[in-house]
Amino acid sequence: MDSIADVTIIGAGPAGLQAAIHASRRKAKVTLIGKLTESALWKADVENYFGIQSATGQDILNTGLEQAKTFGTVFLEEEVTSLEKKEDGFVVNTDNGKSILSKSVVLAVGVSRKKLGAPGEKEFFGKGVSYCASCDAGFYKNKIVGVVGDGSEAGESAILLSKYASEVYWISPSRSVSQHMLDKVSQTSIKLIDKKVVEITGNNRVTGIKFEDGSNLILDGVFIALGAKGSMELALDLDIMPDIDGRIPVDADCKTSLDGVYACGDVTGKPYQVARAVGQGCIAGDNAAKFATK
Numbered sequence: 182m183d184s185i186a187d188v189t190i191i192g193a194g195p196a197g198l199q200a201a202i203h204a205s206r207r208k209a210k211v212t213l214i215g216k217l218t219e220s221a222l223w224k225a226d227v228e229n230y231f232g233i234q235s236a237t238g239q240d241i242l243n244t245g246l247e248q249a250k251t252f253g254t255v256f257l258e259e260e261v262t263s264l265e266k267k268e269d270g271f272v273v274n275t276d277n278g279k280s281i282l283s284k285s286v287v288l289a290v291g292v293s294r295k296k297l298g299a300p301g302e303k304e305f306f307g308k309g310v311s312y313c314a315s316c317d318a319g320f321y322k323n324k325i326v327g328v329v330g331d332g333s334e335a336g337e338s339a340i341l342l343s344k345y346a347s348e349v350y351w352i353s354p355s356r357s358v359s360q361h362m363l364d365k366v367s368q369t370s371i372k373l374i375d376k377k378v379v380e381i382t383g384n385n386r387v388t389g390i391k392f393e394d395g396s397n398l399i400l401d402g403v404f405i406a407l408g409a410k411g412s413m414e415l416a417l418d419l420d421i422m423p424d425i426d427g428r429i430p431v432d433a434d435c436k437t438s439l440d441g442v443y444a445c446g447d448v449t450g451k452p453y454q455v456a457r458a459v460g461q462g463c464i465a466g467d468n469a470a471k472f473a474t475k
Contacts, residue, residue, distance in 0.1 A: 182281070187204075187284050193213060198249055198462065204466035212283070222241065271283050285472045289448065411427065
């Protein structure tokens with residue numbers, strides 16, 4: 182184990198940062214994992230938040246991170262690849278091969294799924310196109326699948342699918358992942374294709390993909406994985422069942438169905454507003470710290 186924490190918060194948007202601030206102020210040992218640039222707020226301008234007439238999302242996030250650090254939060258600019266429930270807490274694994282043992286966990290990773298934007302993606306969603314390997318891997322036993330994406334989510338998705346599918350292709354012109362992730366993939370039968378996908382093809386279901394150079398690849402399924410692991414996949418790691426839209430049900434204390442796991446912000450539903458995210462972050466961080474230090 183690389184480190185031990187009372188509270189580990191996954192996601193560095195307004196909900197995650199506020200959770201870190203409140204948990205740290207309760208003198209809990211807090212680890213915050215995420216990337217500010219992955220927050221939906223990063224590219225936004227804010228003019229409807231209490232006390233702020235106008236501000237950039239970047240300024241708000243950077244200020245929030247410095248506040249959290251001031252109270253003692255340890256920040257890891259990494260991506261979480263998996264969660265595990267253990268007798269003494271939760272193990273949080275990152276794309277750099279780090280493992281944190283934590284007494285409680287706060288999920289604050291948002292709900293947006295990045296789209297590929299290629300013809301056929303929308304038409305074949307649910308008919309061979311998927312955004313969740315954890316959800317749909319079982320449907321592709323002995324099938325041929327491709328994973329499209331350059332980050333850690335794509336690598337982890339490919340590794341998971343290799344346990345079910347007969348052939349797995351990891352498709353991307355480049356790969357912005359750690360050497361640890363590349364080493365894990367190299368120990369499997371996954372094949373790397375360094376090309377850009379321009380179209381997902383099929384009839385009633387996906388039959389393949391077309392590349393920018395005009396070549397084609399026959400596939401039974403295409404998994405789009407263009408970011409960090411999302412709320413639905415991380416919740417499923419812990420046998421927490423999100424609803425059909427990927428939202429995680431919580432009670433008034435932002436507690437999920439599993440003791441020690443809390444969720445806040447967009448992962449819990451609409452409205453997708455900074456004010457709601459910050460309010461829930463306060464509640465989740467406070468209660469996660471209470472749980473960890475009781």
